[in-house]
Amino acid sequence: MARGRKPGTTMSGTIEQQIGKAQEKVIKTKALYNAAVGALQKLLDKRDAQRKDELWNSIIKSNKSYGEILRFISSDVEDEE
Structure with a gap:
């Protein structure tokens, strides 16, 4: 036996409810x-x-100077290019 819709519910009413639930889910x-x-x-x-x-x-802690460190770092960048 086929079931019908509940009395008083419309297709657009259930869609609106589903949209409302989906919006709440998106917000959460x-x-x-x-x-x-x-x-x-x-x-x-x-x-x-x-x-x-x-x-x-x-x-x-290193015994390298600032210039030595910069040259080392710069040489790695130049090698990659």
Whole structure:
């Protein structure tokens, strides 16, 4: 036996409800996405800060001069081109 629609519901009414639910889902999903992006950005910033500290500490401990370090870095860039 086939079931019919509930009395008082129309096709456009159910579509509007589905659209409303889909919009709510998009809003919630976007909020979760934005939170995840924020958390990722904080972690990337922490990693970059650690890398900078590590690099500076290595430079300070090095017996190379500022000019020698710059030439070394620049030669690597020129070699890649």
